[in-house]
Amino acid sequence: MSNDERPGPGHGQGPHNGAHIDFEVLGPALERGAELHLPLYEQAAAWLRELLVDTAAAGDQGVDRVLDIGSGPGVVSCLLAHAFPAAEVVAVDASAVLLERAHARAARLGLGDRVRTHLAELPDGLDALGGADLIWSARVLHHVGDQRAAVAALAGHLRPGGLLAVTEGGLAARFLPRDIGLGRPGLQSRLDAAGEEWFTGMRAALPGAVDDIEDWPAFLADAGLRTPRTRSFLLDLPAPLSAPARAYVQDTLALGLDLYGDRLDEDDHTTLARLADPDDAVGVVRRPDVFLLSAQTVHTGRA
Numbered sequence: 001m002s003n004d005e006r007p008g009p010g011h012g013q014g015p016h017n018g019a020h021i022d023f024e025v026l027g028p029a030l031e032r033g034a035e036l037h038l039p040l041y042e043q044a045a046a047w048l049r050e051l052l053v054d055t056a057a058a059g060d061q062g063v064d065r066v067l068d069i070g071s072g073p074g075v076v077s078c079l080l081a082h083a084f085p086a087a088e089v090v091a092v093d094a095s096a097v098l099l100e101r102a103h104a105r106a107a108r109l110g111l112g113d114r115v116r117t118h119l120a121e122l123p124d125g126l127d128a129l130g131g132a133d134l135i136w137s138a139r140v141l142h143h144v145g146d147q148r149a150a151v152a153a154l155a156g157h158l159r160p161g162g163l164l165a166v167t168e169g170g171l172a173a174r175f176l177p178r179d180i181g182l183g184r185p186g187l188q189s190r191l192d193a194a195g196e197e198w199f200t201g202m203r204a205a206l207p208g209a210v211d212d213i214e215d216w217p218a219f220l221a222d223a224g225l226r227t228p229r230t231r232s233f234l235l236d237l238p239a240p241l242s243a244p245a246r247a248y249v250q251d252t253l254a255l256g257l258d259l260y261g262d263r264l265d266e267d268d269h270t271t272l273a274r275l276a277d278p279d280d281a282v283g284v285v286r287r288p289d290v291f292l293l294s295a296q297t298v299h300t301g302r303a
């Protein structure tokens with residue numbers, strides 16, 4: 001599953017409703033999280049440049065159109081505009097609210113003339129997008145019922161020699177030592193297990209859900225793409241964390257509590273609630289031992 005979603009069932013007023021996550025409610029947190037992960041995305045973008053530009057005789061001019069599929073608030077769309085300075089970047093998402101954030105961000109960064117937005121919902125709605133030299137899609141395709149078909153649909157928009165980069169999998173982020181002096185040691189592994197169970201249910205409930213082996217390089221190969229590459233990128237922020245990093249960890253634990261808290265036993269539920277509480281002295285906003293170790297995996301294939 002995605003390394004920063006721990007979705008789960010529930011019926012509250014939070015950013016989800018059963019299997020459905022309301023990404024618009026999560027907009028500010030998504031933007032803060034992506035900003036915190038910028039060093040990781042910068043490494044990924046440098047690698048994509050190596051694969052695309054540095055090997056292309058045409059140099060930068062070889063990449064003049066980039067699609068960011070499921071861009072959310074457009075943090076990576078803007079990063080890609082910097083990494084590929086000759087390119088138009090199109091931020092594509094099913095949420096008009098998040099695309100508005102992407103639009104505002106691009107304007108703030110002086111990229112308004114090169115980053116534009118396009119409202120579309122996968123698996124349909126791609127027809128009007130046109131072709132691209134690079135298609136980036138991070139932590140989105142697992143929200144589509146037929147992931148294999150979605151990869152094939154995206155591959156169909158690559159220009160000859162173009163690259164599809166799909167970020168899925170990676171590792172569940174780590175925030176806390178094994179024993180935090182609160183509740184039963186090993187909480188994070190149990191949170192991961194609860195999140196994985198939710199994830200399976202979320203996928204099964206998606207329209208057109210296909211029960212498939214989640215082999216991303218195989219999906220890329222099936223789509224007719226060649227020269228498969230996979231690399232993982234690390235964000236390693238040791239304790240003590242900065243205020244923005246603490247806020248991200250707090251956002252993530254609060255989301256977990258909302259989404260899969262009811263899968264935990266009472267002791268773990270209480271511990272998670274205290275950790276996520278910004279006013280609790282043992283919460284992640286205040287405690288000294290919180291760190292952030294996160295890895296995202298990028299799978300690529302070439303047309």
Ligand SMILES: C[S@@+](CC[C@H](N)C(=O)[O-])C[C@H]1O[C@@H](n2cnc3c(N)ncnc32)[C@H](O)[C@@H]1O
Nearest residue numbers: 023034070071072093094095121122138140143
């Ligand atoms: C976890 S966020 C990832 C955002 C961004 N790619 C990132 O890595 O920070 C998932 C994004 O996918 C979008 N999304 C989810 N399902 C979608 C679909 N079927 N079609 C288009 N966008 C979708 C959501 O609106 C949200 O912006």
